[in-house]
Ligand code: ADP
């Protein structure tokens with residue numbers, strides 16, 4: 001048991017009230033006064049915040065201490081970006097903004113990458129960062145960690161606010177909450193200057209200023225006309241399909257989505273993080289029929305999904321004569337790539353209610369052969385997956401390892417799966433069926449690397465249940481130090497590192513032959529399991545699918561931080577996985 005109790009904590013001197021504009025009493029009286037730091041903690045508590053992710057230092061250290069004191073958990077990380085990934089994932093899973101606390105300048109910038117990523121993915125989160133007194137920042141006078149953080153954050157987030165006085169903290173927090181949650185959710189930046197944090201308010205005034213926003217995620221309803229237009233199109237379709245995205249998963253309308261599919265009998269395709277919204281092996285699941293849907297569907301109903309690069313932006317293979325219905329909360333999403341024939345703008349719950357209610361008035365003209373054709377194709381596609389999963393000669397490749405992971409994870413639907421990498425991402429998404437909503441988190445819309453550990457920690461806090469990551473060895477490297485956070489908070493996380501010794505694989509060639517590794521080459525013999533052991537967690541090193549299966553089963557059962565180094569062959573995996581086509585045309589071969 002680690003000593004998590006801090007005795008004789010060195011007092012952190014409250015920052016000078018400075019230029020906050022308020023009039024501090026000559027000597028603040030702890031009986032009757034409080035600093036902005038207390039006001040902030042109280043505001044977060046009043047807004048229902050239960051957990052904060054962050055990394056402290058000047059000027060926010062005491063904020064974290066006070067948050068613990070008022071009953072908010074503070075999960076302290078080793079790198080702000082990972083704390084941000086945790087906050088974002090927590091926000092996605094709970095529909096409550098995940099809170100990230102960072103220090104000024106570099107800490108702020110490190111965290112901002114995650115807040116920007118959350119914004120792109122429509123996850124609600126709020127990054128609260130300490131920042132220097134803006135008087136010196138604006139005059140560029142050279143102050144400690146001086147940076148115009150508000151200006152930097154603004155173009156990257158959904159909304160950004162700066163608080164300069166303790167009197168404005170309550171309103172700043174309330175606005176951040178509403179901005180993060182309302183409409184299309186996203187990342188919000190809240191700049192807390194030293195004068196705001198260190199300024200003094202009387203407790204009486206602070207109590208008067210405190211408030212919680214009413215109905216911060218107020219449901220918006222689509223118009224009757226838009227629902228009628230959508231229903232007419234859906235009813236006219238011979239080959240309709242529902243396309244579910246992570247917005248649908250986020251909105252937590254699982255029962256209504258099930259009702260919609262079952263009442264219409266229309267097949268559905270789930271985007272990566274919508275897998276499990278309805279089970280991947282549901283008779284109407286067309287998860288293995290991506291190309292067929294693109295080429296043949298005549299009406300595509302986008303449900304909390306964007307027609308972005310992950311769907312060829314509606315171009316390429318798509319049937320040029322198809323028509324789109326789009327259910328989305330964000331009006332400006334509509335028509336952004338191809339014309340949308342029937343936009344339904346509103347909260348998904350409201351839109352689904354209205355559509356389900358209208359259903360009896362319409363007779364669907366779907367061709368029954370459409371579902372049969374998709375089901376026949378699914379059987380063929382599953383044979384292809386089974387062939388990939390068939391044992392190959394040792395050492396393991398990705399599919400051998402996934403055969404083991406699939407056997408265990410499909411038995412444990414309670415596990416939240418975190419997945420990142422190149423081949424490790426693509427193959428895992430194809431191999432492992434999901435059966436419950438919001439149990440698959442991956443690198444999402446930007447297809448970034450380095451979200452794994454933070455997201456795993458966020459998921460563990462949000463669900464209270466077991467979490468398994470399946471990460472490539474390069475992907476793991478971005479956030480590997482957070483195994484320390486997993487052990488520090490004794491979280492039920494199993495990290496699986498698919499170690500093929502490189503970005504894509506281990507067989508890149510240095511074109512100058514000077515003895516340096518190629519740009520994609522990492523250490524094939526690295527023992528990542530020992531890193532976990534170094535922090536008191538459990539490590540396994542496995543070289544066969546059988547060993548992996550046993551280790552994974554034991555790790556999940558243990559509910560303890562565990563790392564399994566899954567040793568793959570160095571030549572397992574290909575460059576860029578499934579998205580090599582996005583590389584500019586190469587003049588030289590990257591791998592042998
Ligand atoms: P995927 O990558 O899985 O296709 P995207 O993140 O691209 O999903 O799309 C999610 C969409 O869901 C966004 O356009 C977003 O505006 C929308 N969305 C998010 N929350 C809701 C909601 N409560 N109701 C309706 N649409 C929503």
Ligand code: MG
Nearest residue numbers: 472473500502
């Ligand atoms: Mg690798």
